[in-house]
């Protein structure tokens with residue numbers, strides 16, 4: 283027969299429900315026969331509940347206190363130092379996703395030319411967080427503070443704007459990856475939509491309002507087959523949820539530009555690659571597998587056509603990001619009120635010369651001096667598009683954007699970095 287303790291505090295909910303009926307009544311009759319015993323039991327239970335609740339609130343406040351990675355005079359000082367501008371006419375930039383691939387490179391470039399930079403990153407585990415930590419160390423070593431926190435934390439964002447009057451926001455934090463959207467759709471909504479709105483709400487209320495440059499994606503062209511892709515082409519047929527959230531971002535930012543006078547520039551990046559890159563991307567995972575003697579899967583499109591991407595080297599993308607920041611124009615609003623029209627721009631940042639995926643593998647084989655074990659399969663219905671190809675004339679006109687690194691040269695630099703970071707047989711590369 284179960285003890286009274288087992289019946290009152292069952293280890294599983296099911297157990298509680300099953301034993302709730304007659305058995306409980308029998309126990310209650312036996313144990314609470316007299317009113318005085320009942321009174322004592324009631325007192326005991328009230329005391330137990332009260333002490334449990336106060337202990338719980340102590341644990342909650344304690345863990346908040348101990349785990350808080352931001353706040354305090356010392357922290358504010360660090361934020362201000364990192365945001366300090368060291369050149370005439372310079373800017374102070376909040377870079378979200380600073381420990382990410384593009385975020386790290388852009389932060390370093392801004393810092394190098396004398397701008398103030400404060401990074402924000404949530405260090406999630408979409409891919410190996412130790413790589414993000416290593417990027418953070420690189421940034422710290424170059425005078426860039428990376429605050430650990432989530433885009434959806436409105437209090438943290440508001441605090442950052444309290445401490446520093448950021449002139450610009452470079453918004454790169456996002457849930458990236460085209461195919462992962464089928465596995466974890468909500469993470470795309472959380473970061474690319476909810477997080478974006480949280481950021482825009484804080485920016486629109488900031489005084490002065492910053493100008494915002496943010497990462498959209500070439501994937502918004504979706505099923506568009508008019509080449510090369512121009513900003514004027516249709517983008518209403520996304521092929522993945524990832525693309526749909528980036529397209530939604532373009533519409534959402536337009537609203538904030540229209541209502542609140544925020545200056546907005548959206549950048550459609552075309553398959554960015556290079557040193558310190560993202561391990562989930564094909565060029566990176568192919569390199570790892572080739573070195574480890576494992577097979578790689580190469581997708582093939584309709585009618586056995588090879589897939590192709592307008593792979594764009596990170597240094598060219600950084601130039602595009604800085605050019606966008608420099609020409610962004612000012613936001614016009616203050617205190618949440620629009621004072622006039624502000625710029626709203628969208629640019630392709632691509633390389634203008636698509637390369638087929640099997641050719642990417644050929645180049646890697648040459649640089650690595652190892653043959654790949656190719657496993658060619660028909661493209662599953664996973665959100666991939668058959669090809670991308672950027673028309674970059676808008677960005678060229680606006681800030682002289684001109685990519686200069688071809689895939690052969692860029693991958694050589696990537697491979698050099700990969701080998702120095704992971705080594706030939708370093709198990710850090712194993713995932």
Ligand SMILES: O=C(O)[C@H]1O[C@H](OP(=O)(O)OP(=O)(O)OC[C@H]2O[C@@H](n3ccc(=O)[nH]c3=O)[C@H](O)[C@@H]2O)[C@H](O)[C@@H](O)[C@@H]1O
Pocket residue numbers: 458459460498499500501502551552553554562563564565579580581582589590591639666
């Ligand atoms: O430019 C963009 O808009 C997007 O570029 C990349 O997305 P994707 O072009 O799919 O880049 P990879 O995941 O590196 O794939 C490159 C090519 O390799 C192919 N691939 C990928 C993985 C694999 O195992 N095998 C394979 O053949 C893909 O189908 C694709 O054609 C990024 O992952 C996105 O975050 C970004 O927004």
